[in-house]
Amino acid sequence: MAKLPHFLVVPFPAQGHVMPLMEFSHQLVDHGAKVTFVNTEYIHNMLLSSLVDPKDGQQRRSGIHLVSVPDGLDIEEDRKLSKNLIYSMMNTMPRHLEDLFKKSESDDQKIDCVVADATVGWIFDVADKFGTKRAAFWPASLAVLALTLHVPKLIEAGVIDENGTPMKEEVIRLPHGMPDMNAFKLMWESSSIPQMREIILKFIRTISKAATVANWLICNSIDELEPISRDLVPSSLNIGPLLASDRLGQPTGHFWPEDSTCLAWLDQQPVHSVIYVAFGSTTIFTECQFNEIAHGLELVGKPYLWVVRPDITHELIPSFPDGFRDGVTHLGKLVAWAPQQKVLAHRSMACFLTHCGWNSTIEGLSLGVPLLCWPYSADQFHNQNFICDTLNVGLRLNKDENGIITRDEIKVKVQKIYSDEQIRSRANKVKDMQKGV
Template sequence: MGMRPHVLVVPFPAQGHVMPLMKLSHRLIDRGVKVTFVNTEFIHAQIMAALPGKGEEHCGIHLVSISDGLELENERKDALELMGTIPRVMPGNLEDLIRKILQEDDEQIDCIIVDTTLGWALEVAVKMGIKRAAFSPYAVGLLALDLQFPKLMEDGIVDSNGTTVKDEVIKLSPGMPDMKTTEIMWNCPDNPITQEIMLGFAFTINQAVKLSNWVLCNSFYELDPLIHDLIPNLLPVGPLLMSNRLDQPAGSFWPEDSTCLSWLDKQSPCSVIYVAFGSMTIFSQHQFEELALGLELVGRPFLWVVRSDLTAGSDIVYPDGFRDRVAHHGKIVKWAPQQKVLAHPSTACFLTHCGWNSTTEGLSMGVPFISWPYYVDQFYNERCICDVWKVGLGLSPDKDGIISRHEIKSKVERLLCDQGIRKNVLELKEIARKSVSEGGSSSKNLEEFIEQIKC
């Protein structure tokens, strides 16, 4: 085939799902693959507004959009509504887009890469005779657990609603943390809406893996070889990182504040606490204030990402006088170029929500973690960080469920004195780097995938 292969990429419409697929798209383009990236109209508009340069070619990626069927922005705040509308409306819209590309542009589509939570997009590809790859944006251990769901139901460990019936410990491989069945993502008895969504995802992911020719994931084989071997057709292609020569952000929904990089340049090596909780975490006002006062109490330089919606109230309200007291050593931004911050020699540790993208970026840059998970998969990632890889410390809430300022100070000080954790994270950094270098496991997997889609 003389023409370069053409791949259509379809992410789930959330920041933590769009970014790794955008990074994968850059890696494919570097290897001569043409990429068309399909967002919902709402997400597409957010990305275009956040991009430094306007235009629908983003470092060689062709950005296009289809409707998710919702008109008003606030409708998207109802997660169940969104979950219901997407599979009803988007398959037809995706099929129309594919037909348009095939007819108008006289283009072939060699493969469609789809987030595992969007099984309907793979069904469209099956119908249209296009090769299919499912992409898992979270830890491989959780993908393996999701694939165990039918068996757990068959064995009477969980019921058809995802609720745990038998309290048991699951350990699919020695490199995986012990997981109690009560801790599994689908078991959210206090939050029936979350449980319904997570259960829907478990069924969809099982279906997506069955419909796919390949399963790609943002991980590397050496992180847990035995878990990787449990999943058929799995190709780990991570850690997915932006290359240094690409200035533009990888599908960020918010403009990145790069002033924090020049601020970091002025700090001492290995002195700064980087604090960022991803795109979804929301704190109560009380907890937000304890966090602020904890950072002040530590007395070290800190860089804190504070989204405008980080607290449950309408506005961000800092403790009285806090901004003035920390002005000489604290930098607060709305959104940061995280990978560059983690790679900066001044960064000492990462206080994080343990999202999978943040976890892989921290590992790849050799930065130890203070873990503060917020929901679903982040609790599993914390267990890997603290108990399996031993590259970080967790925070313990007080009797009221609050992480106190004194707990934050104590754990940061302990972490920065722990040479064992430092050694472990630098070893994993080296393994991660090797995996994506020429001849490394993830690099070879990506080459193999590209060769197969050309056939």
């Protein structure tokens, strides 16, 4: 029997990175390949827990070989995006990956290609030792990739220094088609995540090197969605949109079990009536901001489905305003995690209040849902501009003088998007455009 081509797939340990690479891995398996999917031990255990069938307590079977390696952090250490996690991974994971290479060769299952998230492109140094082909995977937009690859040129030209600080008091001019520099500065300056500047600049250096040494540069986008940016990164293979397909009994990259009871609830709601509110896997709110969201949904007075992760606030347990839960029973539904693609595809969807992560963005765009934009960090600010200014299929939510998005702002923007049929019409055109791929 002929040996199957063997891919070693390594994502960055965050849900927005794991999910598209998991879907890509399923597609490789569908085409007759063998895939070994490597997560850190912490993420590996979360994935296994999400695969437990609540009906019988048994773990579902997977067509992908899931393995884990240590990330170098102690059990009690915080694994939110931080420089500690990044440097610990760089110092710990390579030797464990070398062991996987050696084992694959002894088992006559030689690894033919490493597919690694570009943010962990240092893994290619291990692949090079074994003479293995390398594919760098970019999970965000093509435009942000183009800008990321351009930053070293800005440093070399003396436009910005090694810390990302402009060297001259003048407008930074970029090639046509790239996101404006203000949006990019937001990526590392206007974030609620500590040390974001250092983290993103480290990522930029890693990504630039990975793109240089990789045999292939793969992006989760499509030419039709970002035609101008396509010319800026001609070497990119655009294979998106990679959406978490309905793969019954197989891992989709979700870290938490999906609450599918919300689908039956959606069946009871009128067409284009429901506000879907979900801020991804890492967004964290202050208690004040969290309460403004709750009051805003009450003010709107429309059905809503709100994904409230247990860690969505700085408190151990999210604290709702007095009486809010009483109103939920007749107006809305709360879940800890939702089957997002099925939710967005539902006929009841009116709009999606989102943090503008790229996965959520392309899911909304692929399903023709108007978007209300509330970016949290990094490339999400560019995605907001892309949604609101380039495609014109969504609206921004603006902060007040205290940095809060108020209940009144939420009410006004939701009402506006409900009444604007042009936004929905444009959203459907974007949906149809992607169907033609």
